[in-house]
Amino acid sequence: MKQIVIISGKGGTGKTVLTASLASLAKEKVMVDCDVDAADLHLLLNPSVKERFEFRSGQTAQLDREKCCECGECIDMCRFDAIGKDFVIDPVSCEGCGLCSRICRYGAVRMEENISGEWFISDTRYGPFVHARLGIAEDNSGKLVSVVRQAAKDIAEKEQKSCILIDGPPGIGCPVIAAITDTDLAVIVTEPTVSGIHDMLRVIDMTGHFQIPARVVINKFDLNLENSEKITEICASRNIEIVGRIPFSAEVSRSLVKAVPFVEYTHDDVTEEIISIWHKMEFIIEEKKSRT
Amino acid sequence: MIISVASGKGGTGKTTIAVNLALSLKNVQFIDCDVEEPNAHLFLKPRIFERIPAYIPIPEVAEDKCDCCGTCQDVCAFNSIAVLPGGIQKDGTVLIFSHLCHGCGACAYLCPRDAIHEIKKTIGIVEKGFSDGIQFVHGKLNIGEAMSPPLIRQVKQHIDPMKSVIIDAPPGTSCPVIESVKGTDYCILVTEPTPFGLNDLILAVEMLKTVGVPFGIILNRYDIGDDCVDLYARENGIPVLMKIPFDRGIASLYSKGLPIIGYKSEYDSEFKKLPGKINTLIKKAKFDT
Numbered sequence: 001m002k003q004i005v006i007i008s009g010k011g012g013t014g015k016t017v018l019t020a021s022l023a024s025l026a027k028e029k030v031m032v033d034c035d036v037d038a039a040d041l042h043l044l045l046n047p048s049v050k051e052r053f054e055f056r057s058g059q060t061a062q063l064d065r066e067k068c069c070e071c072g073e074c075i076d077m078c079r080f081d082a083i084g085k086d087f088v089i090d091p092v093s094c095e096g097c098g099l100c101s102r103i104c105r106y107g108a109v110r111m112e113e114n115i116s117g118e119w120f121i122s123d124t125r126y127g128p129f130v131h132a133r134l135g136i137a138e139d140n141s142g143k144l145v146s147v148v149r150q151a152a153k154d155i156a157e158k159e160q161k162s163c164i165l166i167d168g169p170p171g172i173g174c175p176v177i178a179a180i181t182d183t184d185l186a187v188i189v190t191e192p193t194v195s196g197i198h199d200m201l202r203v204i205d206m207t208g209h210f211q212i213p214a215r216v217v218i219n220k221f222d223l224n225l226e227n228s229e230k231i232t233e234i235c236a237s238r239n240i241e242i243v244g245r246i247p248f249s250a251e252v253s254r255s256l257v258k259a260v261p262f263v264e265y266t267h268d269d270v271t272e273e274i275i276s277i278w279h280k281m282e283f284i285i286e287e288k289k290s291r292t
Numbered sequence: 293m294i295i296s297v298a299s300g301k302g303g304t305g306k307t308t309i310a311v312n313l314a315l316s317l318k319n320v321q322f323i324d325c326d327v328e329e330p331n332a333h334l335f336l337k338p339r340i341f342e343r344i345p346a347y348i349p350i351p352e353v354a355e356d357k358c359d360c361c362g363t364c365q366d367v368c369a370f371n372s373i374a375v376l377p378g379g380i381q382k383d384g385t386v387l388i389f390s391h392l393c394h395g396c397g398a399c400a401y402l403c404p405r406d407a408i409h410e411i412k413k414t415i416g417i418v419e420k421g422f423s424d425g426i427q428f429v430h431g432k433l434n435i436g437e438a439m440s441p442p443l444i445r446q447v448k449q450h451i452d453p454m455k456s457v458i459i460d461a462p463p464g465t466s467c468p469v470i471e472s473v474k475g476t477d478y479c480i481l482v483t484e485p486t487p488f489g490l491n492d493l494i495l496a497v498e499m500l501k502t503v504g505v506p507f508g509i510i511l512n513r514y515d516i517g518d519d520c521v522d523l524y525a526r527e528n529g530i531p532v533l534m535k536i537p538f539d540r541g542i543a544s545l546y547s548k549g550l551p552i553i554g555y556k557s558e559y560d561s562e563f564k565k566l567p568g569k570i571n572t573l574i575k576k577a578k579f580d581t
Contacts, residue, residue, distance in 0.1 A: 009329050011302010011463035016488065037466035038300050038492040059369065079396055092470055092503060097369045097396030136495070137502040139467040142438065170302040170463050171328035174438040194549035195307065195331040202329060202435060209436040224547035250538075253516040256486040 001156050002285045003164045003183040005034075005212075009199030011170035013189045014219040017252060018274065019167040020044035020261035023126045025278040028162045031124070032152040033131040034145045034179040035169040036117070044261050047122030047129045055119055055132065055147060057140040059096040059111040061089050067108035074100035074109060092137050116140050119148050121155070128155050142174035149179070163285065172206045180207065185284060186214045187243070187277075192227035200231065204238060215241050215284070217277060220248040243284075244277035246270055294457040295570060296325075296476040296505070300492030302463035304482045305512040305536070308546060310460040311335045313480075314426055315553040316563040321455040322423075324430035325472035326462040327416060327443045334549045338421030338428035346431060346446045347412035348395040348439070353386045357407035360384030364399035364408060373399060391438050416443045420450060427452065444471040456567070465492070465499040473500065478570050478577075479507040480533065485517035490524055497530065506577035508570070513538040533569055534562055 006015045006022075019041060023031050033041040061082070068087060075083045078100055082093035101109040116139070119132035130152045132144050152164050168179040180186055186207045190200040200216065207214040216235050221228040228245065235242050247269055255265035263271050297310040311332055314322045324332040351364070351373065364386065365375045372392035378384030390413055400408040416433040431447040433440050440462070448471075451457055461472035461479075473479050481496050483489040493509070500507045508531040511521055516538045525532050536542070536559070545555050552559050 008302075010331070011299075012304060013302075035464075037464045037469075038302075038495060040301070040488045040491055043487045043491060077397070077401070092474070095369075095394050095396065097394060097398050098367070099396055099398040099401065102367060102398065102402060134466055136465070136498045137470055141466045171440075171468075172435065173328045173433065173440045173468065175466075176328075177436075177438050191547075193547040194334045195329075195546075198331060198334055199329040205435045223543055227547055250516065253484075253486055253513075256488055257518050259487055 001162055001164065002185070002288065003166060004185045004187065004281065004285070005166040005168050005180050005183045006187050006189060007168035007176060007180065007203055008170055008189045009172060009203035010190070010196055013191045013196060014246070015189050016040045016044070016167055017256070017262055018189055018217065019165060021263040021274045022278055023165055024261040024263050025275060026163060026165060029127055029165050030152045030156045030161050031126065031129045031165045031167070032148050033167045034148065034175065035167060036132045036134045036141050036144045036148070036175065037169070039131055039133065041167045042131050043259055045124040045126060045129055046259065047120070047124045047131065049120045049122045051121040053119050054115055055117040055144050056113055057116045057143050058114045059098060060091045060094050060114055061096070061098070061100050062110045062112050063087060063089050064108045064110065067106045069106050071105070073103055077103055095139070114138065117144055119144065119151070121151060127161070128159070130155070142178040145175045145178035172202055176206070177210070180210060180212050183212055184288060185281065186212045187217060187281065188214055189217045189219055190231060191219050192221055192224040192231060194227070197227060197231060197234070201234065204240065215243045217244040217246065218242060219246045221245040222247045243280040244273050246273045293567070293571065293574070294451065294459065294476040296459040296461055296473040296479045297482060298461040298469055298473055298479055298496060299463055299482045300465055300496035301483065301488055304484050304489060306463070306482050307331045307335065307460055308542070308552065309480060309482050309510055310458050311551050312553045312559070312563050313566055314458045315551055316560070317456045317567060319455050321427040321429070321452050321457045322460070323447060323451060323457060324460045325444050325447055326460055327431035327433045327440050327447065328462060328468070330430045330432055332460050333428070333430055335551050336423040336426060336428055338423035338426070340419045340421040342420040344418040345414050346416045346418050346443045348393070348415055348442045349397065349410035350390045350393045350395065350413045351388055351399045351408045352411045353388070354407045354409070357405050358386060359405060360386065361404060364403055367398045367402050369396070369398070370394050394439070395442065415439065418447055418450065427455065440468045441471040444468060465495045470499065470503055473505050474503055476505055477574050479505045480510055481507055482510045482512055483521055484513050485511060485519065485521045487520065489517070490520045493521060494524070497528070506574060508533040508573060511535045531573060533566060
């Protein structure tokens with residue numbers, strides 16, 4: 001079983017649109033949405049939730065005003081400025097380290113477990129789908145990513161699926177690292193803008209750092225041909241294959257409004273290119289399988 | 293006045309709005325808090341005059357003092373310390389997983405043998421510069437580093453309250469975004485009229501209500517989707533500050549790293565009006581509470 005992650009660095013380059021179409025094209029797979037704090041893939045896959053789980057993670061400090069003598073030691077010791085001068089704890093700033101509760105001489109601070117979100121195992125007409133919703137203003141998105149990925153892996157093994165398709169979050173930080181860890185292939189979706197190029201370079205460095213094989217897709221490549229050429233040169237110099245160049249199409253936004261994967265919405269040059277990308281990805285996975 | 297620009301969904305035009313708003317203001321400071329993928333410098337092209345390494349404190353164990361009692365492992369809420377007790381033949385040891393460390397200091401403070409002190413670990417860099425009268429600050433997280441909030445906090449320490457401050461936030465709704473918008477007077481949520489835009493906008497609105505920052509919407513490429521965001525804004529009484537059409541001219545400027553202000557004058561007056569509108573809304577929000 002192979003794990004493929006779709007990432008981008010920069011947000012809004014087309015990760016989820018591509019992932020949904022690949023979900024429609026691939027056979028025998030499990031899908032996971034790892035963009036847990038702004039998840040969108042469910043809007044295209046139309047899941048029916050089968051199982052629902054609470055995601056418990058981390059703790060938040062609670063202050064008992066009756067026991068508190070306002071000595072202020074907790075305020076001095078907290079590195080996250082989570083306790084105000086008025087001895088009110090800001091749950092958003094509290095990282096749950098528990099130092100305040102351990103040093104309080106009056107036993108006035110208690111640590112309470114957080115319910116930081118929920119996650120779901122769903123049925124879709126494309127196969128099993130694992131997704132999540134991080135609680136409002138909660139942290140630990142990286143941990144939630146690891147939880148949904150493990151669940152997807154368990155399903156894939158049990159049902160003998162050949163691949164897991166992972167829709168990744170933007171950026172290069174904690175949830176992204178959790179989303180790419182131990183994957184077999186990272187597909188980086190970029191766009192021919194200075195921001196797209198800049199962010200792609202940082203993501204390429206990140207996949208290199210974690211030794212994940214990477215390929216690049218240039219989305220809306222015809223919006224700036226000069227920059228697309230630049231991306232081609234950068235990828236050539238870094239020995240990274242470009243597996244697709246998707247043209248700009250106003251139809252993409254319309255397919256979102258209709259809430260269907262693009263390859264099912266219409267058949268045009270965008271559809272052709274996405275199908276070709278999937279064939280290349282299949283080939284890469286097959287090749288890896290035969291080698292290992 | 294500190295205005296943050298956030299979005300929920302990525303790629304809706306945060307940086308475009310933040311940059312052009314800054315270019316429409318006088319006596320302004322620009323703070324790019326998207327430390328994972330900073331982009332504003334590509335448009336403002338600041339001359340960087342100061343580079344400050346950003347650190348977090350991580351523990352270091354003095355082995356001669358440590359008796360592997362295990363207290364540090366017990367008090368660490370982030371599983372970043374493992375104590376391997378010694379046996380007859382070998383000494384015990386303490387493993388530090390620095391990428392999991394939040395730098396809370398509990399282990400060092402609570403070690404009964406005073407065997408832990410904190411050392412600095414570089415997680416990125418803060419850069420300060422100038423661009424045509426705009427004071428510029430951004431942070432760059434080191435590749436492979438997981439935790440951006442401490443770097444965002446360090447970037448925000450450079451806020452100059454005597455100026456109009458524009459903060460460009462990262463996409464999403466979780467900790468890095470909260471760290472960026474916290475303490476700002478107003479947040480502009482940039483979105484687009486698609487189900488993705490709306491879904492992530494609703495999450496961002498919930499987040500801002502929790503953090504207690506007043507907000508309004510800028511609808512970008514308002515003509516590419518449907519009227520879902522308009523309806524949501526109306527039903528929930530959220531002000532729509534500005535609407536920008538899909539404009540190949542803007543897309544082309546953006547792709548080259550050029551701002552709208554100075555290149556497409558038809559948008560000048562809209563951007564010029566924004567700070568006034570926001571000021572009125574901030575006053576109203578203060579009055580309401």
